[in-house]
Amino acid sequence: MTQKISNSVLKRLPVYLSYLKALPMDGSENISATTIANALNMGDVQVRKDLAMVSNGGRPKVGYNRAGLIGDIEQFLGYDNTNDAVLIGAGKLGRALLGYSGFSEYGLNILAAFDTREEYTDENENGKPILPMSRLDELCKTRKVLIGIITVPAASAQAVCDRLIANGIKAIWNYAPTHLDVPPHILVQNENMATSLAVLSKHLSAQIKNY
Amino acid sequence: MTQKISNSVLKRLPVYLSYLKALPMDGSENISATTIANALNMGDVQVRKDLAMVSNGGRPKVGYNRAGLIGDIEQFLGYDNTNDAVLIGAGKLGRALLGYSGFSEYGLNILAAFDTREEYTDENENGKPILPMSRLDELCKTRKVLIGIITVPAASAQAVCDRLIANGIKAIWNYAPTHLDVPPHILVQNENMATSLAVLSKHLSAQIKNY
DNA sequence: TAGATTGTTAATCGATTAACAATC
DNA sequence: TAGATTGTTAATCGATTAACAATC
Numbered sequence: 001m002t003q004k005i006s007n008s009v010l011k012r013l014p015v016y017l018s019y020l021k022a023l024p025m026d027g028s029e030n031i032s033a034t035t036i037a038n039a040l041n042m043g044d045v046q047v048r049k050d051l052a053m054v055s056n057g058g059r060p061k062v063g064y065n066r067a068g069l070i071g072d073i074e075q076f077l078g079y080d081n082t083n084d085a086v087l088i089g090a091g092k093l094g095r096a097l098l099g100y101s102g103f104s105e106y107g108l109n110i111l112a113a114f115d116t117r118e119e120y121t122d123e124n125e126n127g128k129p130i131l132p133m134s135r136l137d138e139l140c141k142t143r144k145v146l147i148g149i150i151t152v153p154a155a156s157a158q159a160v161c162d163r164l165i166a167n168g169i170k171a172i173w174n175y176a177p178t179h180l181d182v183p184p185h186i187l188v189q190n191e192n193m194a195t196s197l198a199v200l201s202k203h204l205s206a207q208i209k210n211y
Numbered sequence: 212m213t214q215k216i217s218n219s220v221l222k223r224l225p226v227y228l229s230y231l232k233a234l235p236m237d238g239s240e241n242i243s244a245t246t247i248a249n250a251l252n253m254g255d256v257q258v259r260k261d262l263a264m265v266s267n268g269g270r271p272k273v274g275y276n277r278a279g280l281i282g283d284i285e286q287f288l289g290y291d292n293t294n295d296a297v298l299i300g301a302g303k304l305g306r307a308l309l310g311y312s313g314f315s316e317y318g319l320n321i322l323a324a325f326d327t328r329e330e331y332t333d334e335n336e337n338g339k340p341i342l343p344m345s346r347l348d349e350l351c352k353t354r355k356v357l358i359g360i361i362t363v364p365a366a367s368a369q370a371v372c373d374r375l376i377a378n379g380i381k382a383i384w385n386y387a388p389t390h391l392d393v394p395p396h397i398l399v400q401n402e403n404m405a406t407s408l409a410v411l412s413k414h415l416s417a418q419i420k421n422y
Numbered sequence: 423t424a425g426a427t428t429g430t431t432a433a434t435c436g437a438t439t440a441a442c443a444a445t446c
Numbered sequence: 447t448a449g450a451t452t453g454t455t456a457a458t459c460g461a462t463t464a465a466c467a468a469t470c
Contacts, residue, residue: 006461007410008462009461015403032426032427044427045429045463052429058428060427060469078413078415092307095307102388103408106404154233171412179250194229194317197318200398200400201382202216219436257438260454263453272452274450
């Protein structure tokens, strides 16, 4: 029986991972949940509980083996087996994502970007091609791509989304500021700038009012 | 007595807002919580409760006045009074954000970008200047900037963060994949790609296993 | 041993959902 | 009026935190 894992735990795991990776190599081989918690301003019990989900435990008084823990989290998150993805919309944001080399570290491999604008296609960004939309179906099918990243304007996002699903895409990472309608088994992860901005500006105005 | 508002409500408000704004102008003047809920795949009670936080209510059988609701949400989120921001790190991602014209719609105004690399400065992106780091302190102070956006590599993020705080920044939007240590009253909003990617790839691998 | 640390069980907290009365 | 819709109160659900026993 596999543990059901909550989204909140899932979001914290990459945070632990990047902290563990950033640790100096020459430090101790082991690290305690308490140390991690203090460094990241979290509760130690929470860290321990989260880690219990992915690793088979640390040793009392000693803590967790750092290298082992990194491996456990990476394996759990599936960062070891690379996922191929396509990106639709080679505007500024699309190109930024396409050129971002850090994704491979997270097991994501963007095969190519697609754009309707002919003048954009034919170019390359960090060795990744920008192709015309006409070639999308072919690539999705031959490479059995499962992840689609949408960076087109809101108005065309739904059409792009539908086409991706028709091509067998199972998970969509949506950067367009709009709601996408999808069938039940398709996962949509919205990356909405407005959402984070709302949190930011609200807290800010509340804070300022206190002075 | 102002209602204390939870982060989850705060994150849903921009979603309602963009849905309401996208509605055809020639449609009805009013809209019900049920309609909104169905369109966005949410519970109608939740929508009603959220809206109760920001507006002074709709009318039974009729619903909410659409234009009024848009105004209420925008005012609540503070989208009407623009917040000035500075952006540090004019790499690909930094430039993408700088060039993104949609921020003004959310009440955010990026005054300028800053970068240590001389060859990047002196340029303009959509009318926004890219300046050398030496001019950061001056701008922050003369314009009383409160928001800082960090798009530098992880290694230099903390140093940049400290310098922003020294210059009076109260809220930080962090795109660097690292944890930032800040004093109590500073708000950090992390925009971590790894986090969303973790949710995405985990659900994906769980789904695939079911076939 | 003593003390740091783990992992588990129970209590708390907060958010979502269900039920229902009020209203136009 | 009847029915759609609002808004509120109570119940449920899930996640976080607190307390504590187990272990090295």
